Amino acid sequence: MEGKKILLVEDDPNFGAVLKDYLMINDFDVTLAKNGMEGFEKFKKDTYDLCILDVMMPYKDGYTLAREIREKNQEVPIIFLTAKTLKEDVLKGYKVGADDYLNKPFDSEVLLVKIKAIIQRKASEVKPDTNQFEFTIGKFHLNSKLRFLTFPGQEPIKLSPKECELLKMLALFENDLMPRELALTKIWRDDNYFTSRSMDVYIAKLRKFLKLDENVEILNVHGEGFRLLIKQ
Amino acid sequence: MEGKKILLVEDDPNFGAVLKDYLMINDFDVTLAKNGMEGFEKFKKDTYDLCILDVMMPYKDGYTLAREIREKNQEVPIIFLTAKTLKEDVLKGYKVGADDYLNKPFDSEVLLVKIKAIIQRKASEVKPDTNQFEFTIGKFHLNSKLRFLTFPGQEPIKLSPKECELLKMLALFENDLMPRELALTKIWRDDNYFTSRSMDVYIAKLRKFLKLDENVEILNVHGEGFRLLIKQ
DNA sequence: TTTTATGTTAATCTTTGGTTAATGTATTTT
DNA sequence: AAAATACATTAACCAAAGATTAACATAAAA
Known part of the structure; x- marks a missing residue:
């Protein structure tokens, strides 16, 4: 509360x-x-x-x-x-x-x-949009309710709330631009220098996790936001 | 209507x-x-x-x-x-x-x-079936009406009302997330620091009981709630 | 080339959870 | 009524998880 x-x-x-x-x-x-x-x-x-x-x-x-x-x-x-x-x-x-x-x-x-x-x-209350919690990201599978990121032949990776929400939002915009400001207002609930830097830190963490699949990548669009690229 | x-x-x-x-x-x-x-x-x-x-x-x-x-x-x-x-x-x-x-x-x-x-x-609102009172939890069997938790070759364990309600709710969400807040509002009828800590104490008690079956485990999802994991 | 935005790591701070034991409280037994 | 009991709550302490901040490096745009 x-x-x-x-x-x-x-x-x-x-x-x-x-x-x-x-x-x-x-x-x-x-x-x-x-x-x-x-x-x-x-x-x-x-x-x-x-x-x-x-x-x-x-x-x-x-x-x-x-x-x-x-x-x-x-x-x-x-x-x-x-x-x-x-x-x-x-x-x-x-x-x-x-x-x-x-x-x-x-x-x-x-x-x-x-x-x-x-x-x-x-x-x-059940929210129609936010209710989706299973995502396929290349070879990965994300369960945003249990906050698990699984990769075949690997122990599931536990994600922190912020890691999970950010990855989920990127997945919702798959291959498209996820505006920086949107993530900040929705996830950090504030948009300032520090939350922005915090978000960058989380992007770095996610990139580390996503290295397992070389077809998945988080790209930056300078000044605009990020893009979860899933090749072919 | x-x-x-x-x-x-x-x-x-x-x-x-x-x-x-x-x-x-x-x-x-x-x-x-x-x-x-x-x-x-x-x-x-x-x-x-x-x-x-x-x-x-x-x-x-x-x-x-x-x-x-x-x-x-x-x-x-x-x-x-x-x-x-x-x-x-x-x-x-x-x-x-x-x-x-x-x-x-x-x-x-x-x-x-x-x-x-x-x-x-x-x-x-989603309402889990609250009338059910018999549960199979791995090798355990729970009767939430008589508040007995039985394990093959063991004396039945008597559960207190709170222990029983909590285990029942976990069982209703078997392998899925049981939101912390839900248990607090439904069982403790209040959601504050102390009831929350009280619940943690009960989780510890339940874990002790459930140790008998190594395929049954209560996992925490940080900041969200608990998950009664029943392996295969 | 100077400014602004981003990448990354590590240190620090904050929140949440696990556990044991003490305390409180109501009910039952003696 | 006093003692015993069963149960629940609260306290205290520590550990773990998570988030933010600082610092420095690099890349992109003006």
């Missing part, structure tokens, strides 16, 4: 700051945006596990923002914060794809319980 | 009847019980897709009933109806394993939306 990324969009700066601090104390990684516009910009730039949106905001209200977020991402859970308890609002929220509704003023402990319940629920 | 069975436990006969009718008009198959005692009797006699429990009831309140229901069945969704909005009550409800909370007076349309959302969610 630790380190889950939350996008908090709240126009009241005091309340926003307090709530952010409270969530961070409880081991969430919180990004605060002070209006709908900024919220959507931040949403596009990163990958979040949960969005908490204030309904009443100037320029762009919570519902509009939620609809925009849903266009980009059908999965991410959304919680609305609202002072209103009007039925139409609640129904409107559910229609836009809300996961829960919280009336202000609310108890922080209740919010925490709800957040945990929602994140846990989402985690246990 | 049609014909789903709902157990409605509500002591106010007027309100109960109205709600029952409303739900039946909306194609649910509703059984009404007028107190906790009767509710539990009816629950044991049939299989329901959802329970809607009033919190405030004479003799046996909704929480107590929910706990009893949870003992028999960890899966069935529970919605509480309550006039109170006290924080402790909400938290208590979630701890007992509630799926949602509704404050009276509530809007019937909202209730309907919630019911549908919850039933749909539960339907999409």
Whole structure:
């Protein structure tokens, strides 16, 4: 549950700051945006596990923002914060794809319980895309669930979570460019100098493993990303 | 969604009847019980897709009933109806394993939306067959009802409830990953540092028992969970 | 040729898991 | 009621696994 990324969009700066601090104390990684516009910009730039949106905001209200977020991402859970308890609002929220509704003023402990319940629920749902976990990479076979990379006549190689996720993503883009930025935001959940270097380290590790099959190779596309090349 | 069975436990006969009718008009198959005692009797006699429990009831309140229901069945969704909005009550409800909370007076349309959302969610969850209680684990045989683990030429080993549940869950995932989080939420009903360590202690105990058969092993998948490996 | 991006190794830091034993807690036996 | 028991949780310590960072080397682009 630790380190889950939350996008908090709240126009009241005091309340926003307090709530952010409270969530961070409880081991969430919180990004605060002070209006709908900024919220959507931040949403596009990163990958979040949960969005908490204030309904009443100037320029762009919570519902509009939620609809925009849903266009980009059908999965991410959304919680609305609202002072209103009007039925139409609640129904409107559910229609836009809300996961829960919280009336202000609310108890922080209740919010925490709800957040945990929602994140846990989402985690246990079957995701159609991410569900594939068996890959053939040249003579190799990758099981990304058990994190095993097998090669005929060899003991299976155990992969670390990062090694495994990276190789899986390369395999999904087989022979095609896997953008650097994509791997960083999806796997490292952050895109900066250090995570970028970290990724390079992992590329080196994978190359070492993949040496067993001379027809498999990870190529760099300068400034763009990497390419898992599988010859013939 | 049609014909789903709902157990409605509500002591106010007027309100109960109205709600029952409303739900039946909306194609649910509703059984009404007028107190906790009767509710539990009816629950044991049939299989329901959802329970809607009033919190405030004479003799046996909704929480107590929910706990009893949870003992028999960890899966069935529970919605509480309550006039109170006290924080402790909400938290208590979630701890007992509630799926949602509704404050009276509530809007019937909202209730309907919630019911549908919850039933749909539960339907999409994968549930391993929890009724099975006989397992073959290599040369071992586990009876999870009597909590006996037998090995040819040995006195049967008596297992404690936790030992047994954990081994059973591992057996259900035989040779596949049993996610740590799943065992914690299902068996320990909580997922935190201490329950996690407690589980590790139980894994150690099970490993000790399983040593008798060198083809049976509990492997760890770092950060993910455990795997009951049964060789050939 | 100067800057920027990548390759690689090793050191350091962090998180997770294994194990034993002590402590807590409820139930049963005496 | 006290003692015994069975079981579960917590603590403590160590080991293993994994991730990041630093440092230096090399390659590609501006």
